Amino acid sequence: xxxxxxxxxxxxxxxxxxxxxxxxxxxxxxxxxxxxxxxxxxxxxxxxxxxxxxxxxxxxxxxxxxxxxxxxxxxxxxxxxxxxxxxxxxxxxxxxxxxxxxxxxxxxxxxxxx
Amino acid sequence: xxxxxxxxxxxxxxxxxxxxxxxxxxxxxxxxxxxxxxxxxxxxxxxxxxxxxxxxxxxxxxxxxxxxxxxxxxxxxxxxxxxxxxxxxxxxxxxxxxxxxxxxxxxxx
Numbered sequence: 001x002x003x004x005x006x007x008x009x010x011x012x013x014x015x016x017x018x019x020x021x022x023x024x025x026x027x028x029x030x031x032x033x034x035x036x037x038x039x040x041x042x043x044x045x046x047x048x049x050x051x052x053x054x055x056x057x058x059x060x061x062x063x064x065x066x067x068x069x070x071x072x073x074x075x076x077x078x079x080x081x082x083x084x085x086x087x088x089x090x091x092x093x094x095x096x097x098x099x100x101x102x103x104x105x106x107x108x109x110x111x112x113x114x
Numbered sequence: 115x116x117x118x119x120x121x122x123x124x125x126x127x128x129x130x131x132x133x134x135x136x137x138x139x140x141x142x143x144x145x146x147x148x149x150x151x152x153x154x155x156x157x158x159x160x161x162x163x164x165x166x167x168x169x170x171x172x173x174x175x176x177x178x179x180x181x182x183x184x185x186x187x188x189x190x191x192x193x194x195x196x197x198x199x200x201x202x203x204x205x206x207x208x209x210x211x212x213x214x215x216x217x218x219x220x221x222x223x
Contacts, residue, residue: 004156040122042215043157043201056210090156100145100164101209105156 002027004106006091012112018079021109025072025093031055032074033103034066037088046089049074078111086113116140118214120202125220126192134187134200134217142207148176148187149201151216157201160187189219197221 005024013019025032034046045058049068066076072093078085088110092103117139126132138146145164149157163169163178163185175188189196202214 040215043203043213045210045213048210056208100147100162101205101211102147102159102162103149103157103211105158107156 004091004093004104006089006106006109008109009107010110010112012114013081014114015081015083017081018077019081019111020075020077021089021091021111023074023076023091023093023106025074025091026104029093029095029104030072031094031101032068032072033092033094034074034076035090035092036060037090037108038086043090046076081113083113086111116204116206116212118202118204118212120200120214120217122215123218123220125222126189128192128194128221128223130192131188131190132192132219134189134202134219136185136187136202136214138183138185138202138204138212138214140204140206140212143180144205144207144209146176146178146185147203147205147211148185149203151199151201153198160200192221194221194223 007022031050033048035043047066048056052068063079068074088108090108092105094103120136148160151157161176168177173190178185199216199218201216203211
């Protein structure tokens with residue numbers, strides 16, 4: 001079956017712009033999580049959506065937002081981009097059953113802010 | 115606070131054995147995961163431990179001690195393709211994953 005698909009894979013923006021990233025989860029997976037990954041910082045949790053509702057949110061400013069559609073596809077948006085937002089943004093989907101919450105990650109969207 | 119500690123980088127020789135440690139302090143515990151991430155690629159699931167003890171899966175084994183807040187990933191018969199970052203993550207009482215910064219494993223011939 002198809003994996004987690006993220007688009008675009010690479011993008012370059014300038015400070016002050018905004019960006020929207022897209023994630024299509026594995027068919028049947030209702031939970032989508034977003035992470036920011038930078039060298040030396042590991043995976044930083046942004047938010048999780050389940051059945052179109054934000055279930056959990058990490059410690060990121062309000063410039064970072066997301067949503068999930070009825071088909072479980074998700075988007076995240078970053079407004080008023082800053083240089084520090086340059087990172088790999090990873091999306092992961094899961095069945096989100098209690099027990100082992102095994103995540104399947106997409107290949108990521110690498111954002112460069114100039 | 116919540117904290118996951120693992121070494122930043124380790125080096126090992128092809129064919130040898132390496133143990134990557136992970137210690138954690140989290141609000142609640144509902145299991146510990148290990149993921150592998152090759153450079154430029156997405157993390158992929160390796161193992162899940164929720165009970166104390168050793169879980170073996172081929173060349174890879176993962177150990178957990180909940181009383182000590184400690185886990186390790188053991189890689190045997192190392193191959194060059196094992197060069198990657200290994201991420202430790204703990205699922206807390208809210209079933210959220212808390213991630214370590216990852217251990218970069220370098221395999222030398």
